[in-house]
Amino acid sequence: MSPTREDQHWMYCNMVTSRRFEEAIAKIYFEGKSPAFNMANGPIPGEMHLSDGQEPVAVGVCAHLTPEDVVTATHRPHHQAIAKGVDLDKMAAEIFGKATGLSGGRGGHMHIFDADVNFACSGIIAQGMGPAVGAALSRKMQGKSGVAVAFVGEGAVNQGGWHEAMNLAAVWNLPFVCVIEDNAWGISVSKETSSAVANNADRAAAYGIPGKRIEGNDPYAIHEAAGEAIARARAGNGPSLIEVETYRLAGHFMGDAEGYRPEGEKDALFEKDPIPKMRARMIGDGMASEEELDRIEAEAAARVDAAIKFARESDDAAPEDALTRVFAA
Amino acid sequence: MSPTREDQHWMYCNMVTSRRFEEAIAKIYFEGKSPAFNMANGPIPGEMHLSDGQEPVAVGVCAHLTPEDVVTATHRPHHQAIAKGVDLDKMAAEIFGKATGLSGGRGGHMHIFDADVNFACSGIIAQGMGPAVGAALSRKMQGKSGVAVAFVGEGAVNQGGWHEAMNLAAVWNLPFVCVIEDNAWGISVSKETSSAVANNADRAAAYGIPGKRIEGNDPYAIHEAAGEAIARARAGNGPSLIEVETYRLAGHFMGDAEGYRPEGEKDALFEKDPIPKMRARMIGDGMASEEELDRIEAEAAARVDAAIKFARESDDAAPEDALTRVFAA
Amino acid sequence: MTKSNERKLTIARAMAEATAQEMRIDPKVFVMGEDIGPLGGVYGNTRGLIEEFGAERIRDTPISETAFIGAAVGAAQDGMRPVVELMFVDFFGVCFDAIYNLMAKNTYFSGGKFKVPMVLMTSTGGGYSDGGQHSQCLYGTFAHLPGMKVVAPSNAYDAKGLMTAAMRDDSPVVYMYHKGLQGMGWLGTEAGATVHVPEESYTLEIGKAKVVREGKDVSIVSVGMGVHNALKAAKTLEAQGVSAEVVDLVSLVPLDRETIRASVAKTGRLIVVDEDYMSYGLSGEIIASVTEHDISVLKSAPKRVAFPDVPIPFARVMEQFCLPNPDKIVAAWDEMKAA
Amino acid sequence: MTKSNERKLTIARAMAEATAQEMRIDPKVFVMGEDIGPLGGVYGNTRGLIEEFGAERIRDTPISETAFIGAAVGAAQDGMRPVVELMFVDFFGVCFDAIYNLMAKNTYFSGGKFKVPMVLMTSTGGGYSDGGQHSQCLYGTFAHLPGMKVVAPSNAYDAKGLMTAAMRDDSPVVYMYHKGLQGMGWLGTEAGATVHVPEESYTLEIGKAKVVREGKDVSIVSVGMGVHNALKAAKTLEAQGVSAEVVDLVSLVPLDRETIRASVAKTGRLIVVDEDYMSYGLSGEIIASVTEHDISVLKSAPKRVAFPDVPIPFARVMEQFCLPNPDKIVAAWDEMKAA
């Protein structure tokens, strides 16, 4: 089933919001980091993993989720957070380390947690898997609705925790979906160098569950496959695995020289940028007019600007608050 | 290819040796542990995991190995150690905690290490996998002959370390074979309760390697499948996975009341005891005479008696030697 | 403390009773782990629970500690109150990320918006020749890392109260029980751990140490099995006219430094008894906590009786050579006096 | 120490040079880890190696730390001498069993018949806002558990000598390098870590601490980044007429207690500086090592400047609030004097 007109507008809007957000972050990230690039400096310190190019996965999946559904994300969480409805102002403030941030600056970019929309992260590869499976268990035990989705990279699939959680979800028949964003790279290591199989959907056989791979970073196909998997989970028919071919348009983190990429790879990727592609298709399919999409883009830009402004203008975290919230209040 | 006459005699001999050894251990284990059963007491303290019933796996696999090949074993290592040619006297002494033991009493029953035949253990589930894969890598890098085999239980297959090592062996195309002893139980938890798939050979697909399941605890079929997998590894064609249906005739460890077993399971297992079955088949096939097998059995018993005598008569470890051999000398 | 007509329980039974009582009043509490169902836990602390609560709430798991501890974190964040068993603390190496990076930190990372109310029970300790991967205490390892409370009862009364307190705590609690105190005959058992336990539910405050024996010449500070060794040593010392005070830490995190310091301020002498490895662990922390506060109270250098920095050997004579025991504590006193 | 015409190297380059030199003379040495191939290691310590030695001996791995560290153990037992990288020490939770139960114990379990000659390199430390799962030191965690040597260089000269010594050691060595000392500009860098490094191969004895600054009023004991903080504090104190001695532990296991004790015996005062969490770790061990030996040498209670027992916060102001720094060391001295 292909996405409705409304779905498509929502998806496009979130893709654009995510892209604008990352563009803004990318620009600000370099403030205070030149001439000498030093991660510790500037208004946004620390590592920064951008998700430019990977937006179709986030929106294709999250289009089927409500705030009460659970998502766990990775070290590269912005697109997923935005599609899941994480508060953009507070997320921006968190990335700036401000008192108004989601966790008051304790977490930062790799630890985006928003309890209001059941969104959590882990910066450790594959470690979002267990918590998502546990949330699915919680829903099943409580007889409450809701599914849990764990997003992971293709590199994470070779991590032991991934395997354990897949087996657990399957043997307990939980409302869980694992979505693999296959951007072909785990930092500088290619999928080919690190994975024994080319198609991780094949690994679903190890858990007796459905597995599907979507090529081409195509938001429509992702939307369809995710819809099936999530409906299956909601119906109590157990977990599924989806691998999506996607593209990382940026480096692994900001500052990555990307010397490991084969010549020409980056240029080819930019030609496949999913955002102009979706825009063209929506217009071609008569799903949106140029004006509508322009308006969406303008609104997204405004929303991002407002979030960045909120973050910039917020107070710094209070240093001594570092010592609070270690335990539940 | 079915085992030669000589192979069959070797296999039978090792099965019987293992069984006699465990019978002897089982008996001695209770010395000093009655009327009150307390693991800490008696000449053989600590946990004791017997492998009665699982001998076909060890002999079917190790029939294809030489001392220079590498085996890693588990918390249930005796049958594998015996088939791999671990020094029986020193192994017995180790289990008794004697100075003459393989490691002078530092390791004990769950840590049987014999460098002379490249045999190592880990008492942590699935943690023999990495070292076996590493030994296979070492052989490949050095251009030396030899394959590495990791034995694991069916319960171990759900452990993250198992998955990681399988992927690594496959992506590096190493001379490695994983042999799963499926005795249907991980302590009190059944395979059905814990594994998302009934047949772990299906999991080979996750690594793009051959996987095979052998039913019936049949030493002949195991010998054949292991022969193929090991030949494949020796030829440089990469790893394989074998799952073997086998039976644990004893409890998980000594003292296990086995209340979790369905009624009648134990009786049915004893009827399928692989040792009398192999004996009957060898005679039926004209592969051995009653006298030959009686002689093998007598020799095995004598070897075990000698080992136990050696262990009993050896000196205790010196207490203060506990502080030595932490680092390489 | 226990009168002859009062009901005595083992720690195993006290833990199971606390869990059952809590499960009756709180439908969010459930138990997960290996062999905690029909088997009732290898150390007996879930015995009888599956019969009452069924396999949904008493869940046997695959041998997948990373997955099920991680799942407990996710379930706790989603409103449940999981009690999870890591069968032997020695197995933490296959799943510690889920423990120390998720369970312990998600409260902080979320600025307190997500709570992680879960109990991680795990068995500790040796003395029965189970070898180097099944006999460790690792108190220092868990207590060193922020975000988790850590408790370790020395007797059934405390065990029940701590278990109930842990289940009601909105923060993650690591509950370390010593195999030799469980009251499982097959592990040998310290009789002193089996004491009177009230029927009704009650809690013990996490983070409070107990002076379990008053004395004035020396403070012996320990936890779990070490408390019993300390009490035995105190008896021997008493016969020699030496009055030893014994402090049972009960909780390692939060650590009740006040009670320790007050005891040492009174006695002027400190012996720490720890079954965990000596260096970089509990024994050093206790000594540092006292000496950084005030060295003037000390009449002599503090001493530690701890497991030497070697893997735990299998052979009985070797293991016993390494383990703390009452004789070593008495010897520590003798050296202290001689110095 | 460094003359202006002498060659200076960063720690990253010193590590890479040591490894290259050893790989040239010993075909058994090889390197495994994530992004250590074409990328040259996220912290630069394998830069240039794949160009010289090729992808067989400089092996990028899948994100499977349990498998490749376990594999290193197996390869080491089979005669190779692997150098393995765990990219951030914070990731130890996914693979610690392979480290502490296999790598560290197989020598003992085999009674010395199997050797496990391998080096586990891992990055430590924060200060650049990388958050609570990418900024830890965990010195105490590794040093607490038996069977592995643990070293942590504070400058490039030591880094090269320790790296060569580690590769030649027949026992497993955990090599903890601090990100802020690597000389990678993008992490900020402590200039004092980039020093003269001889071209030729040499070793530094593992288990020997160094007095890197002589003094007579107080001993400041630390490791890694803390040594630089201590040296800066010592300069400030010098301006106030206080003569501080600085001890660089260099090795955490074996711990050179003699050098520490001798220093404190001379100065009578002790401040321990530790970027790892305060409780149950390095700072406690150093204090206990001194006080259990002889309290009479101490003129005042020892002090520690360590990371508080909280997860490492992301926000710069929060993280800097928690980290040790020269000012805090000076403040510790002031309190000590006032007491």
Ligand SMILES: Cc1ncc(C[n+]2csc(CCOP(=O)(O)OP(=O)(O)O)c2C)c(N)n1
């Ligand atoms: C257990 C663990 N190992 C290594 C890392 C370091 N690391 C961070 S991101 C990354 C690559 C992840 O690749 P993938 O899963 O494909 O996600 P992507 O970065 O491509 O989104 C690595 C190795 C980590 N965070 N956790």
Ligand SMILES: Cc1ncc(C[n+]2csc(CCOP(=O)(O)OP(=O)(O)O)c2C)c(N)n1
């Ligand atoms: C990581 C880890 N988790 C749990 C255990 C405890 N344990 C020891 S044996 C065992 C069952 C293993 O089952 P299986 O792999 O099928 O081997 P079997 O005992 O049947 O030979 C368990 C859970 C362990 N040793 N290591």
Ligand SMILES: [Mg+2]
């Ligand atoms: Mg990727």
Ligand SMILES: [Mg+2]
């Ligand atoms: Mg089994």
